[in-house]
Amino acid sequence: MIKKIDHLGIAVRSIEESLPYYEKILGIPCEKTEEVPSQNVKTAFFAVGEVHLELLEPTSPESPIAKFLEKNGEGIHHVAFYTDDITGQLSQASQGGCRLIHEVPFEGAANKMVAFLHPKSTHGVLTEFCTNKNPS
């Protein structure tokens, strides 16, 4: 079951150059930065109430974020829904006719398991499901 919007993913060319906007102008301190080698990205997290912003900077031209920036420029990249059952959520989407980018969840940033639905099946919004890696 989907519980909340966990975070919004925002593609940027440079986290370093984007930080002053979030930290100084908006006044939201960066919680942490983290590299996700499997996706060739560097991430920076900001808490806005219960929702986080996840800045995504490509670390290689092969990164899906590099391709997104080339096509669309900087901006909102994905919406991530927190679910307590990521496998069930994926099979529900698949049974409903959604194309999945990932059939099997993989390890994302912030100690979460994540998987994406294809934006062609989600009316243009790249959709991520995420759940805690070690549910307590």
Ligand code: ZN
């Ligand atoms: Zn994300």
